[in-house]
Amino acid sequence: MSKDFPAGFPAQDCGGDRPAPAARLGAVEPYEHVTQRQERRPWVVGVSGASGTPYAAAVVRGLLAAGEAVDLVVSRASRLTLLDETGISFRDAHWRDDLRSWLERGADGKPHTFETEVADPALADVRYWAAGDFAAGPSSGSYPAKGMLIVPASTACVAGVALGLSKDLLQRVASVTLKERRPLVVAVRETPLSGQTLKQLVALDEAGAVVLPASPAFYAGATHIQDLVDFVAGRVLDAAGVPHQLYRRWRGELGEARSPG
Numbered sequence: 001m002s003k004d005f006p007a008g009f010p011a012q013d014c015g016g017d018r019p020a021p022a023a024r025l026g027a028v029e030p031y032e033h034v035t036q037r038q039e040r041r042p043w044v045v046g047v048s049g050a051s052g053t054p055y056a057a058a059v060v061r062g063l064l065a066a067g068e069a070v071d072l073v074v075s076r077a078s079r080l081t082l083l084d085e086t087g088i089s090f091r092d093a094h095w096r097d098d099l100r101s102w103l104e105r106g107a108d109g110k111p112h113t114f115e116t117e118v119a120d121p122a123l124a125d126v127r128y129w130a131a132g133d134f135a136a137g138p139s140s141g142s143y144p145a146k147g148m149l150i151v152p153a154s155t156a157c158v159a160g161v162a163l164g165l166s167k168d169l170l171q172r173v174a175s176v177t178l179k180e181r182r183p184l185v186v187a188v189r190e191t192p193l194s195g196q197t198l199k200q201l202v203a204l205d206e207a208g209a210v211v212l213p214a215s216p217a218f219y220a221g222a223t224h225i226q227d228l229v230d231f232v233a234g235r236v237l238d239a240a241g242v243p244h245q246l247y248r249r250w251r252g253e254l255g256e257a258r259s260p261g
Helices: 021-025 030-037 053-063 078-086 090-102 157-162 169-179 194-206 226-241
Strands: 043-047 070-074 126-130 147-153 184-188
Touching: 043 053, 043 157, 043 169, 053 070, 053 078, 053 090, 053 147, 053 226, 070 078, 070 090, 070 169, 090 126, 147 157, 147 169, 147 226, 157 184, 157 194, 169 184, 184 194, 184 226
Parallel strands: 043 070, 043 147, 070 126, 147 184
Antiparallel strands: none
């Protein structure tokens, strides 16, 4: 068979003296060098449209205070809730500025001074993914996430995750988290709960998720609404195994929270 090719046809692409791939594509870093890098492994925080955006802010503050990287997914419905509860319009193009303002708000939606302030260097390790971006990193099981915390989780979000609908990026990441056997904490915020929602929560539990109702306790000596928010956020972080100092833990001493100091 003739090896003659039409003029201009790149014969080297069909055999013969082809250059090595590295020479054609540029220097390729050996795989072992890539794997030795310190890999960023974030917690994905998903915020759905349920009331309770202060819970999400407290969880993000707690993660950053613990030195954890954060990937943030804010659903479209949650933007309306955030606007109503804090007055903040969360914008894709200005998400970092809006997140900073959000983290500076207390449970009453007003500027609040926290014991541990979130510094700008910590915010540098936050990535934001738009809710409609199905090509986002966390949408793939190969993306190196530690797990996912859905705070707050609406009943619509619970249904979508339980049924595996993947209607938006938040639901898709939750499905990926379950299939990869990574921690998934679902802080459902609704009352009362219908029988259908209860069945869906049981399905999530059986799939390996931690179902964590946003239900604050009062033994920790809460004196402000922010204390109740921090208790729920702390329990979310407990479920994820992230250390924090958001609330006073029970130590078996009655009335301890009412004692001075």
